[in-house]
Amino acid sequence: MSEPDSRARPRIWLNCAISIDGRLAFARGVRARLSGPQDLVRVHRLRAESDAIVVGSGTVILDDPSLTVHWEEIGRLVGRPPTRIVLDSSGSAPAGARVFDGSSPTLVATVKSNNRTYPPHVERLIAGTDRVELPELWTLLYERGMRRILVEGGARVIASVVASRRFDRLTVYVAPVLIGQGTSPPMVAGPAAEGFEHLARLRLLGVERLDDGYVASYEPRDP
Numbered sequence: 707m708s709e710p711d712s713r714a715r716p717r718i719w720l721n722c723a724i725s726i727d728g729r730l731a732f733a734r735g736v737r738a739r740l741s742g743p744q745d746l747v748r749v750h751r752l753r754a755e756s757d758a759i760v761v762g763s764g765t766v767i768l769d770d771p772s773l774t775v776h777w778e779e780i781g782r783l784v785g786r787p788p789t790r791i792v793l794d795s796s797g798s799a800p801a802g803a804r805v806f807d808g809s810s811p812t813l814v815a816t817v818k819s820n821n822r823t824y825p826p827h828v829e830r831l832i833a834g835t836d837r838v839e840l841p842e843l844w845t846l847l848y849e850r851g852m853r854r855i856l857v858e859g860g861a862r863v864i865a866s867v868v869a870s871r872r873f874d875r876l877t878v879y880v881a882p883v884l885i886g887q888g889t890s891p892p893m894v895a896g897p898a899a900e901g902f903e904h905l906a907r908l909r910l911l912g913v914e915r916l917d918d919g920y921v922a923s924y925e926p927r928d929p
């Protein structure tokens with residue numbers, strides 16, 4: 707696990723929806739749509755209050771999300787859309803993906819060696835040499851005036867953020883379903899903690915019933 711650093715960075719908020727057994731999606735990563743209507747309102751409010759929404763290329767490939775705010779569903783006038791950010795070191799996010807449709811500002815965080823082209827309205831930000839380095843990316847986004855970043859997944863991106871220890875809030879919607887292990891992605895697809903001293907330790911801030919499930923909010927405990 708990395709040591710926390712003192713560089714200025716935006717507030718990082720992790721959010722996801724899981725099954726009771728901690729799975730993010732169906733077998734082979736097929737999108738599960740675990741949130742009910744009340745949780746979707748919560749997620750769209752979170753998006754509306756964020757400067758950017760981050761996902762990994764895996765989520766773009768498997769889910770093809772549009773990562774927009776449904777202003778009408780949260781009862782607000784249309785506001786400034788959060789920037790959509792795709793972590794794509796090797797350039798695997800499909801050019802025809804919804805995030806690249808030009809309907810909201812979109813940025814690809816990548817590395818120098820990725821020389822593929824993206825649609826013209828998509829901005830490229832170099833953050834790292836072999837793989838997108840999150841601390842470097844957070845610093846670059848902070849320098850652009852971004853102060854609130856919502857990280858929506860998937861499993862490998864959540865693992866990187868958790869391993870870096872550089873996040874401020876985690877909200878998890880737990881849907882009342884069991885998916886099973888097999889090929890369904892876990893919430894955190896990274897190396898398992900070797901012992902208590904390596905655990906990512908969190909403090910529970912609150913639990914709220916939404917739809918037939920609940921959302922739990924956490925903040926990291928000091929290491």
Ligand SMILES: NC(=O)c1ccc[n+]([C@@H]2O[C@H](COP(=O)([O-])OP(=O)(O)OC[C@H]3O[C@@H](n4cnc5c(N)ncnc54)[C@H](OP(=O)(O)O)[C@@H]3O)[C@@H](O)[C@H]2O)c1
Nearest residue numbers: 722723731735762763764765795796859860861862863866
């Ligand atoms: N239930 C939910 O709330 C929710 C939300 C989102 C996604 N999901 C599910 O999550 C699954 C996708 O998860 P996933 O693990 O396959 O993909 P992912 O985490 O979305 O993306 C992983 C990819 O992001 C790129 N990446 C770049 N920099 C990274 C970094 N610093 N750390 C981690 N990844 C980085 C890597 O590809 P490169 O090497 O090419 O850069 C990596 O393979 C899907 O099944 C989707 O349905 C569920």
